[in-house]
Amino acid sequence: MYKNIFSRKSLGIPYLLFLLLFVLLPLFVLIYYAFTNGQGEFTVLNLTGFFTDPNTLGTLCYSFGIAAVTTVVCLLLAYPAAYILAISKLPAKSIIIMLFVMPMWINFSLRITALKEILTWMEGRLAYHPFFNTVLGMSYDFLPFMILPIYTTISKLDGALLEAARDLGAGELQAFLKVTLPLSLPGILSGVSMVFLPAMTNYVVLDMLYNSTYIMGSLIGSYFAAYNWNGGSMIALILLGIVCLFTLMTRGIEEENTRGGALL
């Protein structure tokens, strides 16, 4: 009689409940606050306010700048490392990969505190270079998220394609540019989205590395500390919109790319 109770569909129910309670419900609350004022009346002033206030726009730019520079730094560091690792035939490869991932096992604030001490030792007063330190801290924190997807895509790459390129007369560099790089694009894109988006809001790194300028995360916090839940919710909602847009864009490119790969 109880044979069917654990059918495949019903096994999904715990997650469905989780989704309803902790994802959808908060989202509706967020939307409700974003489009109401303190008295609970409908308003779009929060939305227009965001796009007319030089502070919020400036903060968006600043966060964007930090995230963009962090992503570029991560990419420049991660791609060569991942590439060399993926094509090398080192016996100790798995250990090296573990070394890259290991920082993720150590508590985040502990790592940043250590970084703070190292930077203080190198620079003297950290406060002279807040932007640089922030980018460094974030790159340090997010690097594994960039290395891993790139490494996975490159190591899964079909070696026959490279052989074919060589047979057709392509040099080492040309084969890399025409075959490896385009085919590793999905890995790069998922790495970029895993670094760029958190870097826009991770204000803990800023706080710990003495950057006194707000980024999006800290701006939302300051709105809530000033009891302005409506304005804060609107900023969070706009960020969510940016994230969605970004994900859609990268997915579009990714799909196109895999289709192109199949054609090749």
Next chain:
Amino acid sequence: MRVEKKKKAALYFALCAILFLFLLFPETVLRAESDEKEERQVTLRVCNWEEYIDLGGWDEEDTIDLDSGDIIGVNSMIEDFTDWYYENYGIRVKVEYSTFGTNEDLYNMLTLGDTYDLVCPSEYMIMKLMTEDRLVPLSDDFFDVSDKNNYYINGVSPYIHSIFENNEIQGKPWSDYAAGYMWGITGIVYNPALVSTEDASSWKILNNPAYYRQITIKDNVRDSYFAAVGAVKSELLTSREFLESPDYQKNLEREMNDTSEETIAEVQEYLQDVKNNAYSFETDSGKADMVTGKVAANYQWSGDSVYTLDQADEDDFPLSFAVPEESTNIYFDGWVMLKSGIDSDEAKQHAAEAFINFNSRADNVIRNMNYIGYTSVISGGEDRRIFEYADWCYGAEEDERDTSDYDLGYFFSEDGDDGKEYIITAPSDQVYRQLFSQYPSEEAMSRAALMVCFDEEQTQAINQMWINVRCYNIHDVPVWVWIVAAIGFGILISAGCRKALEKRKS
């Protein structure tokens, strides 16, 4: 068959739902049955600052060996209160103790519907809660001096009590609703090897270019506002005419709580200057950075200053504390009972008031002060143990040569005890160090001003000012950044277009 399957799925769904609810709110589900068993149990929900009460577990060597007897925290204050309450009143009280991080967090928690019976916010939040009519007044029994268990009213420093009685909000004095817990003032902790006492004794140190990138400031709009007002009005506040006016106290409080448009604009300009000059605004790192020598000075609350100086002393790294000449902000944290929690339950209110009283008993005051470093509002009344403790902490050894007399009469003396003196003979440097932070001198207290609870309009203006200071203004984005961004964007777009064209061709 189909119907049965659906039924089973529904059953499974219900099971999961119950399990979920149970995980989320175990108390609510369980309470339904256990409620009837114990009748004479009161639950008291207390919400206090983090690290703001003695949690016990002291080592033997931490014992405070006063002449009048040893004091040591074996159990947590909460356990001790439960036992004490049962012994005295025969009722088991269950204390559900939780903590909050900032006054604003507490307020948001209350707005979201968290219920507490007894909370310990700062004075401006107490004023806000009073204005919003969310508090239960303290009962008459609480102020009955003949009851020896009423440690609060029998022990509170008259100096503090008069402030609680003389400050009114909507025609009612604070003391009707709030019982003080800890108090202090704001000032500058500095490294005397790098900063002169004179420089540290003015709020203008915060934007002093001599200390470029060497000072940290509290990341908190009220404290920053106070310091900035002190700095921009420095000349007026230290002028002889202002100091000698018979209405000095009144004028001082008016000036320090000035929220006129011009002042806010001046403050904004000043704080922008500070942001460009200081090491950073800090939420939590100030104390540690002072001790490790990363910064030369730090804007601090006096209670934290005691802790910082103690920590630095362990590394033989002497620091000092200064109270700016312009003015200092006197602050309080106090116990208030919430309407939403107490809900006219007399047993609960009695337990809440007893909790305040228990924490005001001299030995418990000493335990709390020793544990958290802040200064209690309790002077002890006839019980001289708290003064004895201050002397035990800071008094000079007998063979000490360079000593000064430090008079704490303003805080400890009672109406009835004429003739008694409250003077600590301390090593001379203590006059600028821990003793000064723990019990500021009467001279420093003479320029103490309360910071009122601003109304909504003022709060909004000040918060906007703060956001203006902290945010990167879009007008400040340099031209080359726009150009780089435009080029980057152009490349992306053109690459996308080429891809699309290629696709169409193929």
